[in-house]
Amino acid sequence: MSNKIKIAMVTNHFGITGISTVILNYCKELDRHKYDLTVIAGKPIAEENRKECAENGICLIELPSRHQESVKHYVSLWKVLKQNHYDIVHVHGSSSMMAVELTIAKMAGVKIRIAHSHNTMCPNMKIHRILNPYFCKIYTQALACGKMAGDWLFGENEFEIIPNGFHTELFEFDEEERKRVKKELDIEDKLVIGHIGRFNEQKNQEYLIKTFEQVAKVCGDAVLLLVGTGPNFNRVKGIIDNSLYKNQIILYGVTKETRAMYSAMDVFVLPSRYEGLPVVLLEAQMTGLPCIVSDKVTREVDFGEIQWLSIEDAPTNWAKSILQTAVKSNVQRRNYRSKHITRIQSYDINQTVNQLDRIYERLVHQ
The missing domain is CATH 3.40.50.2000 (Glycogen Phosphorylase B;)
Structure with missing residues (x-):
């Protein structure tokens, strides 16, 4: 049986976006001897990202579109999380809508649930405001790409900043x-x-x-x-x-x-x-x-x-x-x-991945 820490990187779609780039950079650079990494994303999936996952040995699980088939999307997510027994679910997004993925992770028995803020605004502010009080109770660790992104999503709650690292x-x-x-x-x-x-x-x-x-x-x-x-x-x-x-x-x-x-x-x-x-x-x-x-x-x-x-x-x-x-x-x-x-x-991928590695280690062993 593998002793690797199983991590699911979750995002609602996997197109040519900044969030997708950050996820790919993390997955390519984290130690594969220590981590078993999976990207779980709703369609659409950019062909370039699909190819990059295949070339780098990154497991990519494609879900139905969250926008077009939301029920199927969330049911599929629950099945994947339930079947694979992840140690950590790391959800990437920009609003309190991440509460849905985090709740599904909790229902699937995942104890470590990370919410990672990548923006300072979202398209649907009404839903964001409604969900925010609950959202702040369902994650177990808060991360942000910068101070403004953290303040926007987590308010006065604690969060750690990991800059968007790259080569x-x-x-x-x-x-x-x-x-x-x-x-x-x-x-x-x-x-x-x-x-x-x-x-x-x-x-x-x-x-x-x-x-x-x-x-x-x-x-x-x-x-x-x-x-x-x-x-x-x-x-x-x-x-x-x-x-x-x-x-x-x-x-x-x-x-x-x-x-x-x-x-x-x-x-x-x-x-x-x-x-x-x-x-x-x-x-x-x-x-x-x-x-x-x-x-x-x-x-x-x-x-x-x-x-x-x-x-x-x-x-x-x-x-x-x-x-x-x-x-x-x-x-x-x-x-x-x-x-x-x-x-x-300070933005070099080696530095930011080392920081993320230390956070994962701390969360798993605390």
């Missing part, structure tokens, strides 16, 4: 990659305004397009490079199709080569309505990229390359800041890493 060494500015991508997209002499993110209400791409239109009015050489996909993709595409500047907007889609994308950009823009601790903002800064960011985003991610603006401001204000900011030399970008090495190391 920081992979996100250095690469001049050759910059040249390659710009040539590939035929934007070699253009000012590249970039954005990487899921196309949804939170990321606020509509505001970004309005902002870019103001940039394009005064800078004919500007292009907007949008990387990602999501539920609002068709709506955003419709807005672009009706824009006078549609020929200057590139919908790149999904890619794993994000370092190359950051290297090709001259400024990164994130006009989110809310955020926990956005990994894309950490990655962008690690390539020495100046960033224009909504003041709804936590200041915990600021390495000194961020200019904060309100999304209540007129897009012209953002456009002005973008044009003033996107003038950094490649030499400055190459030197960025050594300048901020201490802050960068």
